[in-house]
Amino acid sequence: MSKHYWLFKAEPHIYGIDHLNAAPKKIGRWDGIRNYQARNFLRDQVAIDDEVFIYHSSCKNVGIVGTAKVVKTAYPDPTQFDPESDYYDPKSTQENPRWVSVDIQVTQTFPRIIPLAEIKAQPKLENMVLIKQSRLSTQPVTKAEWDYILKMV
DNA sequence: GCCAACGTTGGC
DNA sequence: GCCAACGTTGGC
Numbered sequence: 001m002s003k004h005y006w007l008f009k010a011e012p013h014i015y016g017i018d019h020l021n022a023a024p025k026k027i028g029r030w031d032g033i034r035n036y037q038a039r040n041f042l043r044d045q046v047a048i049d050d051e052v053f054i055y056h057s058s059c060k061n062v063g064i065v066g067t068a069k070v071v072k073t074a075y076p077d078p079t080q081f082d083p084e085s086d087y088y089d090p091k092s093t094q095e096n097p098r099w100v101s102v103d104i105q106v107t108q109t110f111p112r113i114i115p116l117a118e119i120k121a122q123p124k125l126e127n128m129v130l131i132k133q134s135r136l137s138t139q140p141v142t143k144a145e146w147d148y149i150l151k152m153v
Numbered sequence: 154g155c156c157a158a159c160g161t162t163g164g165c
Numbered sequence: 166g167c168c169a170a171c172g173t174t175g176g177c
Contacts, residue, residue, distance in 0.1 A: 009163090035162095035172075058163055116164080135162050135171060 004045060005141040007053040007064070007130060008104070017054050017065045017109055026106040030138075031077045032087040033099060038138040043074045043100045045140075052104055053141060053149065055130070056113070063115040064149060072103035110153045124148055 008030060010016050020028040033039055050070045056062060076097035079087035092098040119125050125148060129139040141149075 011163095037172095062164070133171090134164075134169095137162085 004047065004050045005052075005143060005146040006041070006046065006050060007055050007139050007141050008068075009055045009057045009137045011058045012056040012065075013059065016056055017106060020054070020068065020104070020106045021109060027071055027103055028105075029101050029103050031079050031101040033077070033101075033137060034087060034089070035137055038136055039099060041138050041140065042102055046070055046073060046102050046138075048073060051107070051146065053146075054106075061113050061115065063113040063119070064110070065113050066109040067107045068104040069107050070102055071105045074100040074102055077101040112153070114149060114152050118152065119149070122148070122152075 012018065015028075015032075020026055030042075033042060048070055052068045052070065053064045054066050054068055055064050076094075077087070077099040078101070079085040080089040080092040080097060080099045081094065082088055083090075087099075089098060116130075119128065120131060125131065125145060128141070128145055129136060133139070
């Protein structure tokens with residue numbers, strides 16, 4: 001099975017590349033995904049060693065900040081069971097969890113952010129899901145898009 | 154199953 | 166803070 005490429009969005013003040021880099025082995029849990037389309041990608045397609053762009057959204061400098069690889073595939077997102085969590089889902093049960101997490105490990109922290117504006121300005125990237133469907137928090141990236149963006153670093 | 158109302162995401 | 170896009174909820 002060939003490797004897949006992804007883009008995961010995060011609000012950096014809540015959980016971003018800085019948090020991952022500060023964690024042991026730079027590994028962290030990607031949790032709090034509460035959108036079915038995004039969940040389905042995580043649950044059904046994200047595999048070990050898949051590569052991920054980390055994207056910072058809803059902040060001053062929006063854009064891609066680095067890469068990570070998948071080190072653990074989908075398992076129930078523990079925050080859905082925690083009444084204290086912002087991501088608590090009372091309709092989710094241990095027997096039938098709705099939401100999943102994966103673990104990722106930072107592989108590269110770019111020396112600069114690749115701004116969304118620059119990505120939008122590239123004709124070769126005009127079909128990226130990031131551009132076409134702005135509200136999806138975990139999304140596939142093609143190999144061509146992946147390689148092209150790495151050259152923009 | 155339709156659709157209006159409402160809530161959230163996310164760029165600017 | 167504004168607002169467009171779009172996801173979710175709930176009445177019928």
